[in-house]
Amino acid sequence: MARLLPCRHTTGRGLQPALSEFKGIVIGFVRVLCLWGWMGLVGRVLAGEITVKGSDTLVVLAQRWAETYMAGHPGTRIQVTGGGTGTGFAALQNQTTDICTASRRLKARELETCIRTFRKRPAEHAVAMDGLSVYVNPSNPIRELSLEDLREVFTGRITNWKDLGGPDAPITLYSRESSSGTYEFFKERVLSGRDFAPTMQTLQGTAQVIQAVGQDRLGIGYGGAAYGSGAKTLGIARTRGGMAVEPNEKTVHSGEYPVSRYLYCYVNPSTDRPEIANFLGWIRGPEGQSLVRDVGYYPLPVRRD
Amino acid sequence: MGLRRGHRARPGEWIIEKLIQAVGLSTIGLMVLILVFVGREALPVLMGRINTALVQPILPSKEIDSIPRDDLRSYLELSRSQFEGMDREMLMAMMEAREEGFRDIPESFRADPDSTVNTADWRQLLLPRQWTGYTRPEFVWQPVGTIHKYNLVPLLVGSLKVTLVGLLFAVPLSLGAALYVSQLAPVRVREWVKPTIELLAGIPSVVLGVFCLLVLSGLLQSLFGYQFRLNALVAGIGLGLTAVPLIFTIAEDSFTGVPRGYVQASLALGASPWQAAWQVVLPSAMPGVVAAMILGFGRCLGETMVVLMASGNASMLSWSLFDSTRSMTATIAAEMAEAVSGGGHYRMLFLLGTLLFAISFVTHLIGGRIVRRLRRRLGGVA
Numbered sequence: 001m002a003r004l005l006p007c008r009h010t011t012g013r014g015l016q017p018a019l020s021e022f023k024g025i026v027i028g029f030v031r032v033l034c035l036w037g038w039m040g041l042v043g044r045v046l047a048g049e050i051t052v053k054g055s056d057t058l059v060v061l062a063q064r065w066a067e068t069y070m071a072g073h074p075g076t077r078i079q080v081t082g083g084g085t086g087t088g089f090a091a092l093q094n095q096t097t098d099i100c101t102a103s104r105r106l107k108a109r110e111l112e113t114c115i116r117t118f119r120k121r122p123a124e125h126a127v128a129m130d131g132l133s134v135y136v137n138p139s140n141p142i143r144e145l146s147l148e149d150l151r152e153v154f155t156g157r158i159t160n161w162k163d164l165g166g167p168d169a170p171i172t173l174y175s176r177e178s179s180s181g182t183y184e185f186f187k188e189r190v191l192s193g194r195d196f197a198p199t200m201q202t203l204q205g206t207a208q209v210i211q212a213v214g215q216d217r218l219g220i221g222y223g224g225a226a227y228g229s230g231a232k233t234l235g236i237a238r239t240r241g242g243m244a245v246e247p248n249e250k251t252v253h254s255g256e257y258p259v260s261r262y263l264y265c266y267v268n269p270s271t272d273r274p275e276i277a278n279f280l281g282w283i284r285g286p287e288g289q290s291l292v293r294d295v296g297y298y299p300l301p302v303r304r305d
Numbered sequence: 306m307g308l309r310r311g312h313r314a315r316p317g318e319w320i321i322e323k324l325i326q327a328v329g330l331s332t333i334g335l336m337v338l339i340l341v342f343v344g345r346e347a348l349p350v351l352m353g354r355i356n357t358a359l360v361q362p363i364l365p366s367k368e369i370d371s372i373p374r375d376d377l378r379s380y381l382e383l384s385r386s387q388f389e390g391m392d393r394e395m396l397m398a399m400m401e402a403r404e405e406g407f408r409d410i411p412e413s414f415r416a417d418p419d420s421t422v423n424t425a426d427w428r429q430l431l432l433p434r435q436w437t438g439y440t441r442p443e444f445v446w447q448p449v450g451t452i453h454k455y456n457l458v459p460l461l462v463g464s465l466k467v468t469l470v471g472l473l474f475a476v477p478l479s480l481g482a483a484l485y486v487s488q489l490a491p492v493r494v495r496e497w498v499k500p501t502i503e504l505l506a507g508i509p510s511v512v513l514g515v516f517c518l519l520v521l522s523g524l525l526q527s528l529f530g531y532q533f534r535l536n537a538l539v540a541g542i543g544l545g546l547t548a549v550p551l552i553f554t555i556a557e558d559s560f561t562g563v564p565r566g567y568v569q570a571s572l573a574l575g576a577s578p579w580q581a582a583w584q585v586v587l588p589s590a591m592p593g594v595v596a597a598m599i600l601g602f603g604r605c606l607g608e609t610m611v612v613l614m615a616s617g618n619a620s621m622l623s624w625s626l627f628d629s630t631r632s633m634t635a636t637i638a639a640e641m642a643e644a645v646s647g648g649g650h651y652r653m654l655f656l657l658g659t660l661l662f663a664i665s666f667v668t669h670l671i672g673g674r675i676v677r678r679l680r681r682r683l684g685g686v687a
Contacts, residue, residue, distance in 0.1 A: 108403060
């Protein structure tokens with residue numbers, strides 16, 4: 001590295017202009033910092049800014065909600081970021097976000113931290129439904145599996161496709177990263193809390209899982225319903241020999257499709273503002289729910305009570 | 306003395322000198338701060354103060370008034386000042402949350418012998434255990450789920466495996482290139498090759514990761530025909546690519562630093578340029594070469610993005626190059642976002658960070674010794 005810099009023999013006088021230049025840079029830097037901080041402060045104080053942070057599963061949907069809502073309500077600005085459900089909860093706890101989107105429910109431990117910081121339970125709102133899909137390569141002859149088969153496959157007890165009625169070839173497992181709510185939900189609901197096989201590869205995001213399954217003739221993976229194209233979605237039966245059900249709005253609402261879940265928004269009750277309540281009400285109303293369908297998730301079932 | 310007086314006459318220089326000094330010392334301060342921060346989070350695990358057993362004793366919230374206050378405070382894991390700031394209602398809410406957590410444990414797990422095991426205990430971290438549902442004792446890293454399993458061995462092996470592949474790929478390549486460029490290549494070729502290799506350092510590791518994920522993985526799979534498309538070999542080659550410019554630059558510098566007289570003397574004694582390069586320049590530049598390899602090791606061990614994207618991230622314990630593998634850095638990157646801060650998983654990830662630091666520290670220590678010994682021997686003192 002030293003050889004990259006030409007060695008100059010500078011005299012003391014030559015350094016004087018350099019020094020004043022250095023001072024100028026420092027002062028300029030401090031000024032920019034001040035301005036930046038000030039702008040941020042004003043931005044937060046000016047009414048109508050809502051920050052949304054949390055689940056990666058929900059980030060696309062939350063962005064669509066925000067865009068459409070802002071178009072109809074010019075006074076409100078909504079900022080959406082992802083990062084994972086846990087990140088969202090952490091942000092909710094240090095009060096750096098107003099709404100936390102979540103693909104799972106708050107854990108007891110997180111609930112305790114929330115109570116410790118805002119003295120109350122955070123408010124929970126279900127905002128959409130999701131049917132978890134299981135994907136295989138389009139060339140795979142298998143069309144449906146039972147929950148029990150899935151459990152055996154993902155815990156590593158069945159390792160060959162021929163045991164499921166397919167070709168004689170090993171099964172390659174793909175999964176979401178363990179940080180995703182989807183991973184946890186699948187582990188809880190399909191594997192009944194047992195461990196995934198150690199040979200299972202974990203990828204970043206459902207899009208990658210689908211891309212991998214699309215490329216791998218022997219692959220099987222799972223993910224949110226919204227990304228279900230590029231690989232073949234399997235029908236799932238509750239029991240071996242039972243009727244296999246494809247995930248769609250009807251089967252998810254009726255509970256026939258066995259792996260479906262709610263997606264949530266959590267709000268800190270002590271910073272609840274009318275803008276936030278309005279936004280959440282709009283999300284749960286007809287306009288917000290129609291966007292849910294556009295993105296590929298399932299709207300909340302209409303209450304008949 | 307004259308020099309000194311000149312010094313005083315130039316306050317600008319004095320200020321700059323002090324500024325540079327402050328910047329230099331602040332790096333040490335930063336290092337210490339990082340270590341303290343990372344180590345502090347991992348300390349409770351090392352001291353055995355964390356209990357991550359699934360089933361833990363529950364104090365019923367109905368009896369809140371009859372529980373001694375100190376017991377209640379330690380049960381809810383609150384500091385004294387936090388406890389003072391809470392009213393009865395909040396304490397009640399926290400106790401209820403605890404009870405709800407207990408109720409959420411599936412029936413089948415309550416009777417499971419695994420559920421009372423402290424999974425953050427050093428035995429569970431380092432030794433295999435036959436968990437319920439397994440046919441033999443195994444090393445399991447599955448930090449998310451009903452029972453959190455934190456065995457570090459698969460990750461350690463995974464990290465070392467990809468690092469070794471990376472070095473096996475990068476060291477011969479970059480040393481060969483450095484020797485060629487500094488000793489054998491005509492000037493014109495040197496002027497092209499050197500900047501090109503150094504330009505490799507400018508490629509972000511994300512881009513290399515994508516390259517491995519989309520291009521290299523498919524190519525190697527069709528070549529070797531193994532089952533896992535993303536594996537230690539693909540990730541290792543990606544790592545190697547990130548380390549090549551680093552090793553090359555340092556090695557090339559130390560080859561060029563060998564006095565011209567050595568080469569000229571050996572040529573005069575009838576050696577061919579190749580013999581001079583291989584038998585004279587390489588041995589006398591050995592300290593620099595070793596230093597380059599150690600830095601390359603550190604680079605490979607610490608690299609995150611390439612491994613995260615190209616290794617498949619399966620936490621299986623295997624030394625096979627064609628198996629998918631999970632490294633410590635990728636684990637931290639992938640799981641930190643979801644770890645409940647202050648919880649067992651969170652502390653375990655910090656422990657991984659501390660371990661990474663310890664490994665590279667020891668490597669540098671050993672490397673430094675080797676370099677010093679080589680220097681001494683070359684200096685003819687030994």
